[in-house]
Amino acid sequence: MKIVGLMSGTSYDGVDVVAAEFTLDGETLALRPLGHHSLDYDDGLRAQIAALLPPAGTTIEAVCRLDNRLGEVFAEAAAVGVELAGGAADAVVSPGQTVFHWVEQGRACGTLQLGAPARVAERVRVPVLSDLRSADVAAGGQGAPLVPVFDALLLDAAVGPRAALNLGGIANLTVVAPGVPVLGYDVGPANALLDAAARRLLGRPCDLDGARAAAGRVHLGLLDLLLAEPYYAAPPPKSTGKELFHAGYLDDRLAALAEPVAPDDVLATLTELTARTVAAECDRHRVTEVIAAGGGVRNPTLLGRLAALGAGRWRLRVTDELGIPAQAKEAYAFALLGWLSWHGLPGAVPSVTGARRAAVLGSWTPAGPPHDRTPATPPRRLVVAV
Structure with missing residues (x-):
């Protein structure tokens, strides 16, 4: 068929x-x-x-x-x-x-x-x-998410705890492990806030290849405000989207700071936000391997930060290695x-x-x-x- x-x-x-x-x-x-x-x-x-x-x-x-x-x-x-x-x-x-x-x-x-x-x-x-x-x-x-049925059939749970990660507008995770039901949920923003920031601060649809984020520095005050979002602490099942993580959401967090943040630093901080929230969930489930897909894998700055956070605990791969193009x-x-x-x-x-x-x-x-x-x-x- x-x-x-x-x-x-x-x-x-x-x-x-x-x-x-x-x-x-x-x-x-x-x-x-x-x-x-x-x-x-x-x-x-x-x-x-x-x-x-x-x-x-x-x-x-x-x-x-x-x-x-x-x-x-x-x-x-x-x-x-x-x-x-x-x-x-x-x-x-x-x-x-x-x-x-x-x-x-x-x-x-x-x-x-x-x-x-x-x-x-x-x-x-x-x-x-x-x-x-x-x-x-x-x-x-x-x-949502609906992709976990694909992940559950594709990944062999018998190998050990493994995760499939999609880095689209929203980052979502599927976890398969021996003897337990499949788990999957939306972790938080991936490209949603990054693209909103690029449109607002750069006049571009995205930060191509994460170049501007790579040139910036993480603003710890902004990162703390972003990590305080209650959604991250909510237990699954859960799903989210741009009804929560939109340009106005970012504007509110920036307005709460005492000083302005340079565009490159905003993008670096949002990249760190995605990497940290995803890595925290992978650590929580004690996975040994993370197989990533979605438009976010074309961002070497984001992918590099994820790989660094997982070093020594889980290996980061892309679905191309399994015969499925990450973008598709x-x-x-x-x-x-x-x-x-x-x-x-x-x-x-x-x-x-x-x-x-x-x-x-x-x-x-x-x-x-x-x-x-x-x-x-x-x-x-x-x-x-x-």
Whole structure:
């Protein structure tokens, strides 16, 4: 079965697209990567998304316009994915762009992803799976993270405690260990605050290669304020996003200081924040190896600091060593979720999300399985039976 997977994360800089072929042999599912590609959002679309995200206010009109604009972009990405699959695919997984994740007192109450899946289905003419988080939220879960099901199948827990780390807008961690349930949760900001600082202080979408952070020095006063965030001390299951870690959040911490902080020092401090919070969780679970993916692995300053903090306790690797390109890992994970949903299998892990049960994820557009219920002859009229 060939599945196209799409992914647009909390950094909202573009969409990653992959194609994968899945073959089941007994209890082993083989994933053959068929290729990956990235489509960057233009400045106008990024501005549309930023204008709608918390803490900004918005209108229903703006939501509708963005939903359909994103649908057009995802449709283009899906078409690229079908080409990667050799010109034909069985399904597309288009999880959409998260614009709000509603969490109150540690409980997820709702979640909203935009991306007009009907536009994707119209373009590629195969079933499209979307809205992957809502079923888990309805079952009492956080609706995130969803990648741990991929990590749990890929990493061999028998080897010893190991962690899979994703460094996207948010840093999330999956921990597998012998004889215990899979654990996974959002640790805190990775690129979310770094990119917000780069936009605010440098007028750039990001600190390319972490160069400005490498030139700066950690400001201990700012770091202490950032580390005082209550989210870090909250026990899992937990999830977060830009409804908490946004530009205004950073502005408030900077305003609380008695003196201004140089831009390079702000970036160095935010890099240290991510490295310390991630390393603390890896130490807490006593992992021996951390396998990283996501856009953050392209930041050598961040990756180098993580490696230094883990030296002598855990080894840092990237998923490329396992055959999965680090930038494309989440898109491949969503392709796997599509395979599971197609076969009526749950995609969320209750020990990760806190749900009451393991839910089959997503909604199919225009029509997904089971195909065997399609009538041989479609109805041509309707009668009312009394």
